[in-house]
Amino acid sequence: MTTNLLRRKKDRIDDLAASGGTSLAADAFKRMSRSPIAIIGAVITVLFVLLAILSPFLAPKSPYIPYDELKNNLRPDSIPGPMPGFILGSDQNGYDFFSRLLVGSQQTLIVGVVATLIGVAVGMLIGGLAGAVGGWVDALLMRFTDILLAIPSLLLAISIAALFSHGTQWTVIIAVAVVSVPIFARLLRGAMLAQRSSDHVLAATALGVRRTTIVFRHMLPNSVGPVIVQATLTLATSIIDAAALSFLGLGDSDWTRAEWGLMLGKSQGLLDVKPELAFYPAIAIIIVALGFTLLGESLREALDPKNRR
C-alpha cells in the first residue's frame, strides 16, 4: 500500500522531470496518447478519413450503376441479400449496397469538413472583429449571433435548407455551416476579451506596440485553442445535422447520390423488407460522429490547463 503510493509519487516526479521544457502542444499530445478514449477517437477518425479517400478504389462495384443480376431479382416484398460479388446484396434500386455504403463516407467527410471550415472561418471573422474592436461593433455582432443561437440548431438548419427550392450538396453545407457560425464567434470573442485584459497584452501596450500587431500577434494566437477543440466537436454535429437534412429530403435532390443520410431516408418504407438498408448507414453515422466527439472531448481535456499537473 505504502510502497505503491511511493512508486506512484516517484513516477509522477519522473514524468514531471521528463515533461520539463516541452511546449503546450507537445504536452497535450503526450497526455492524449495516454488516454484510451483519445486513442479510440483518433483511430476511428483516421480510419474514416482513409476510407473516404480510398473508397473509390476499395469499392468492388460502381455505386452509380444498377446491376442486372440485382435488378432482375427485385420484388416488392424482397430485395436480394448477399450473393457472390455483391457482399451486402442489392439496395431498393438494384445498386450494389456495399459499394454505396463505402462511397457514402466521401460525401459525409466532404460535407462535414467543408461546413465546419466555413463555420470556423466566418465565426472567427465575426468573433475576432467583435473581440478586437469592442464597443458598438461588438454589441451589434454579438446581438446578431445571439439571434442565431436562440433558434434550435437543427430547426435553423432545416429552415435555411428549405429556402433552396432545388437542393444540391451546397445546400446542406451552407445550412450546417450557418448553424455553427455563432458558436465559433462567441468562443473566439470570449477568448479575445480574456486576452485583452491579460498581463502580456498590457505589457505589449506598455511597449508601444501597434494595435494591429497586438491583435494579430498577441491576442489571436492565444485565443484559437478553444476554437480548434470546438471545431473537432462541431465536425461530429455537422455530420449528424447533414445526415438529418438529407434524411428529410432537404439535401441533394439527386436521389441516386450515395450519401448515408439519404440512404437512410429512402429505406424508411423498406424496414420490413430489408432492415439492413437502414441499419448500416445509421451505424456508420453513429460511429463516425462518436469518433469525432471522443477525439474532440479528449483534445479539450488535454488542452485544459485545469487538468494539467
Added chain:
Amino acid sequence: MALLEVRDLSVTFKRKGIRPFTAVDRISFDVEPGRTVGLVGESGSGKSVTALAIMGLLPKRGAEAQGSVRFEGTDLLTLSDKQLRDKRGRDLGMVFQDPLSSLNPVIPIGLQITEVLERHRGMSRKQASVEAKDLLGRVGIPDPSRRLSEYPHQLSGGMRQRALIAIALACKPRLLIADEPTTALDVTIQAQILALLQELVRETGTALIMITHDLGVVAGLCDEVNVMYGGRVVERAERHALFAAARHPYTHGLLESIPRLDAPRGEKLLPIKGSVADNIPWEHACAFAPRCPNALDRCREVMPELVPDNGGMLRCHNPVGAMQGVRA
C-alpha cells in the same frame, strides 16, 4: 528641470452604481535623470495605479486621471492615444511584477524583443535580431542566440525577468518604471535582478521609479523614497535619512516589522495593527489614524498637510521622535 514632474496626480475610479473611489490622491514628486525614486507602501496604497497613470495605461472607461504628469516638458495626460504609443517603449519603459504572465506564451522571446526594436528604432528584422542577442547578453542571459528562439515557459523565473528587463530597455528609455519587479522571484534571484537594474540604470543614465512594498529593495536601490498610504504620500526622504530616522509612524511601523538578524533572541516582531480596510477618508482626518500608535485626537479631526521636515517632506501631526507628551 526634472525629467518627470508629477503634480497633483489623482486617479479616481468611477462606475455606475458605486461610490467613486480615489485610489491616488493629489500626489506630486519629481524624478531627475539617473536617479532612482522609490514608491513604497502596502497593497492598495496606490503605487501601481500611479505607475499605470504615468504610462497612460489606465482603463479608458471607469478611470479618470487628473493633475499633470510632465515628461521633458510635455504633459503625458493630455497626449492622444497615438502619441502615447510612440512614447511608450521608446521614452518610457515598464517592467511588470509577474515575468511569466507578462510575456506572450506563444511567441519566442526573440520576437518579443525585435518587435520593439522594429517598432521604435526602425530596424530591419536582421539588425534587430543582432541587437536582441546583444541585449540578452547584457542582462546576463547565458547563450543568448539559443534563447532567442525559445519560448517563455522554457526559461526560468529569473531569466524571464531578465528578458523582460531587456525588452523594456531595448530602446534605451529615459524613464523606467519597475512595478515590484522582484516579488515573483526567490530571494537569491531578487538580489541578482536588483543588482542588474542598478547597474543598467547607472550605465545608461536612466531614471528609475521603483515600486515596491519591500523596504529591503528600497535600502539597496533608491536614492529617494516616497512612502504612500491610502493614495497619498505620507513621507518623503532621502534613503539614509529614512532609515536613520523614520518620522512618520507608518514608515516607522514598516521598519519595525522587518525581521532582523541582529535582534536579541526571542524578541517579537512588531506588526502594524489593523489593515488598510480600517482607513478613514483623508478629507477630515489622517487615514492612518485608526492604526497609528501615536494618534492624537487632532488626527481624527484635521487632515495633516505634507510639509517640509528634516530635509524631506512629512504628513503627520505627531511624528515619531517628537515630544510624546503632547498627547492630549
